Amino acid sequence: MEQLSQLILAFIVFLSLYLLGSSSLTGCIKIVALQGMCLGLLPLTIHAGGFHPRALLLASGMFILKGMVIPRILMYAIREVKIRREVGPMVGYTPSLLLGAALIGVSFVLAERLPVPPGLRTSLLIPVSLSTVMMGMLMMISRIKAVTQVIGYLVFENGIYLFGLAISYEIPWLIEMGVLLDVFVAVFVMGIVINHIARAFDSISTEKLTRLSD
Amino acid sequence: MPIYLLLVGIPVLIGLAALAISSDERRPWILPFGFTVHAAAVSACWKSLPPAAASGWFYIDQLDLVVLSLSSALFVICSIYCLEYLRLRKDRHNRLFTACLSFILAAVTLVCVSRHMGLLWVGMEAATLAAAPLVHFNHNERSLEATWKYLMMGSLGIGLALLGTFFLALSALPYQGPGDPLVIDTLLSRAGTLSVPWLKGAFIFLLVGYGTKMGLAPLHSWKPDTYGEAPGVAGVILAGVVTSTAFLGILRAFQVCAAAGLADFARDLLVLMGLLSIATAAAFIIGQRDFKRMLAYSSVEHMGILALGVGLGPAGSSAALLHLINNGLTKGVLFLAAGNIHRAFGGKTMDHARGALRRAPISATLFLLGFVAITGSPPFAPFVSEFSILRAAVNGGRLGVAIGFVALLAVIFIGMATTVLSVVYGVPPDKESKQAARGDSPLLVAAPMAFMAGVVFLGLWLPGWLTSVLGDAARLLNGSQP
Numbered sequence: 001m002e003q004l005s006q007l008i009l010a011f012i013v014f015l016s017l018y019l020l021g022s023s024s025l026t027g028c029i030k031i032v033a034l035q036g037m038c039l040g041l042l043p044l045t046i047h048a049g050g051f052h053p054r055a056l057l058l059a060s061g062m063f064i065l066k067g068m069v070i071p072r073i074l075m076y077a078i079r080e081v082k083i084r085r086e087v088g089p090m091v092g093y094t095p096s097l098l099l100g101a102a103l104i105g106v107s108f109v110l111a112e113r114l115p116v117p118p119g120l121r122t123s124l125l126i127p128v129s130l131s132t133v134m135m136g137m138l139m140m141i142s143r144i145k146a147v148t149q150v151i152g153y154l155v156f157e158n159g160i161y162l163f164g165l166a167i168s169y170e171i172p173w174l175i176e177m178g179v180l181l182d183v184f185v186a187v188f189v190m191g192i193v194i195n196h197i198a199r200a201f202d203s204i205s206t207e208k209l210t211r212l213s214d
Numbered sequence: 215m216p217i218y219l220l221l222v223g224i225p226v227l228i229g230l231a232a233l234a235i236s237s238d239e240r241r242p243w244i245l246p247f248g249f250t251v252h253a254a255a256v257s258a259c260w261k262s263l264p265p266a267a268a269s270g271w272f273y274i275d276q277l278d279l280v281v282l283s284l285s286s287a288l289f290v291i292c293s294i295y296c297l298e299y300l301r302l303r304k305d306r307h308n309r310l311f312t313a314c315l316s317f318i319l320a321a322v323t324l325v326c327v328s329r330h331m332g333l334l335w336v337g338m339e340a341a342t343l344a345a346a347p348l349v350h351f352n353h354n355e356r357s358l359e360a361t362w363k364y365l366m367m368g369s370l371g372i373g374l375a376l377l378g379t380f381f382l383a384l385s386a387l388p389y390q391g392p393g394d395p396l397v398i399d400t401l402l403s404r405a406g407t408l409s410v411p412w413l414k415g416a417f418i419f420l421l422v423g424y425g426t427k428m429g430l431a432p433l434h435s436w437k438p439d440t441y442g443e444a445p446g447v448a449g450v451i452l453a454g455v456v457t458s459t460a461f462l463g464i465l466r467a468f469q470v471c472a473a474a475g476l477a478d479f480a481r482d483l484l485v486l487m488g489l490l491s492i493a494t495a496a497a498f499i500i501g502q503r504d505f506k507r508m509l510a511y512s513s514v515e516h517m518g519i520l521a522l523g524v525g526l527g528p529a530g531s532s533a534a535l536l537h538l539i540n541n542g543l544t545k546g547v548l549f550l551a552a553g554n555i556h557r558a559f560g561g562k563t564m565d566h567a568r569g570a571l572r573r574a575p576i577s578a579t580l581f582l583l584g585f586v587a588i589t590g591s592p593p594f595a596p597f598v599s600e601f602s603i604l605r606a607a608v609n610g611g612r613l614g615v616a617i618g619f620v621a622l623l624a625v626i627f628i629g630m631a632t633t634v635l636s637v638v639y640g641v642p643p644d645k646e647s648k649q650a651a652r653g654d655s656p657l658l659v660a661a662p663m664a665f666m667a668g669v670v671f672l673g674l675w676l677p678g679w680l681t682s683v684l685g686d687a688a689r690l691l692n693g694s695q696p
Contacts, residue, residue: 175332
């Protein structure tokens with residue numbers, strides 16, 4: 001089991017990196033769906049206690065919401081838009097990838113300095129979650145298309161969720177469900193706004209959103 | 215338990231009822247009645263604090279009581295303004311607007327009554343999301359842009375706050391024993407055993423995360439756009455209620471840090487963020503031609519004052535809590551009056567709106583009085599709290615902080631005066647404007663007048679019960695057990 005969770009964690013980092021270097025919008029949505037599915041599998045493998053009914057509940061909730069429902073909302077949001085590619089991100093793809101690699105390094109150094117939470121099977125969880133958080137933030141700020149910004153937000157959320165896994169036995173399931181529900185509603189609202197942007201500007205570039213300034 | 219259920223349940227029911235009612239004309243009428251029932255339930259808590267419920271998950275202490283009462287009062291008065299405002303805005307359906315207004319109150323109440331940091335986060339996120347349709351009420355390209363920026367920054371902030379919440383739980387590991395490690399009372403009672411690196415990280419992330427929602431610099435960038443494009447009522451709710459609730463989240467984190475002996479670390483960060491916010495506001499308020507954006511920067515300033523006050527220790531904390539109330543009331547005057555002036559001229563920059571005194575005399579007078587009050591002039595309420603914060607700085611030997619504070623306030627006064635005086639006293643741009651002069655109708659000025667009455671009242675006389683509650687809350691905050 002330990003090897004399996006390490007493998008999944010490594011795959012999650014790989015997917016985040018892949019997202020940083022990818023320009024196709026639908027491709028990005030598919031990758032982030034895959035990442036959500038991987039996250040859904042983790043609660044089953046990560047804890048020393050092993051299989052647990054609550055873990056199953058959380059895993060399935062995660063799998064369905066982040067792996068299937070949310071990507072579908074995003075697909076729906078960009079269906080009307082003709083452009084399928086991210087054009088001219090503020091940070092190019094190669095620099096993004098290099099930055100991503102640097103962020104992974106930074107998170108391993110940071111995680112070294114923090115005390116390891118007890119009861120965890122793998123020490124990989126904290127650095128992986130930190131690097132996923134940072135890569136998600138990088139995507140949020142460096143991309144121009146509204147959809148890629150939302151995908152960045154999803155990656156960011158996934159990283160935070162990984163963090164939550166470290167303490168998932170300490171946090172009551174009610175809170176976890178609340179967090180999941182909130183993320184779902186957030187993406188839902190963002191999807192609606194993307195739709196409005198697409199209709200108002202005939203594009204989903206946030207480049208057009210530059211009227212308000214001092 | 216029933217009282218907590220009632221407090222959160224009433225606004226949820228109002229929201230659902232608003233969704234169910236099909237007439238745009240009748241729908242807004244349920245707001246004042248519903249919110250008044252909520253306010254009555256809140257005032258019942260003033261007589262005696264209800265006992266904790268659900269193994270310590272729900273409880274109202276003095277700190278919650280201050281924020282909850284302020285929110286409830288602002289909602290009641292704003293709902294009266296909404297009656298007339300939504301009648302004037304027949305061009306837009308108000309179903310989502312009224313429902314989301316109620317849901318914000320429900321979420322804010324949840325934040326106030328919950329003692330669990332996770333549940334508090336859920337409430338804060340719900341409030342953030344429920345406010346998005348309010349920002350987008352005008353449904354034009356500008357409000358769309360504002361909504362997008364609001365959603366992106368808000369989600370980022372709220373995500374960082376969640377990370378901070380997880381850090382807080384990690385600091386309490388390994389955890390054995392009754393209750394839940396994220397219940398504040400559990401954290402407080404075990405404060406000595408919390409892991410210091412994780413706790414420090416938790417405070418930083420919670421400060422940055424909830425600070426984004428509050429609009430502390432340098433995380434304020436969404437604020438001018440959002441407040442500039444949102445209707446006046448949404449401005450009051452965001453600047454007076456949502457920001458105060460986010461501040462409550464930071465205060466909870468501070469409370470745990472203070473109990474764990476990290477008070478100095480947390481205070482330094484708060485003073486730094488506070489002064490930075492006031493300085494940023496000063497820089498952007500100078501030469502601001504759009505008076506709604508000016509109010510947004512004023513909000514940044516006052517959030518900075520709140521953080522600064524708490525950072526100055528117990529005396530500053532009780533002054534900051536008083537300032538929370540004063541800021542909420544004064545923002546009520548300013549945003550509603552600004553909304554009236556905006557409507558009277560059909561524009562919100564100094565090029566469109568000049569000489570409001572002729573076109574909407576009562577609103578213009580209220581706007582002027584609100585400006586005098588918010589910049590901290592006697593005899594209005596913000597003067598009392600700002601002066602107390604200044605005194606706390608001087609008594610605490612932080613002369614540099616005190617001098618910087620006063621200097622920045624003076625700069626902000628001058629900056630705001632330029633804009634406000636031109637809007638109020640200037641010569642109206644053209645006599646025959648397309649927009650009919652409808653700035654001052656009785657219901658539209660009654661609400662800001664009610665806020666102004668509160669500002670004057672608290673400026674002249676602080677009731678004993680209020681000071682005692684504020685004192686208790688400040689003591690709780692700075693490390694004495696309930």
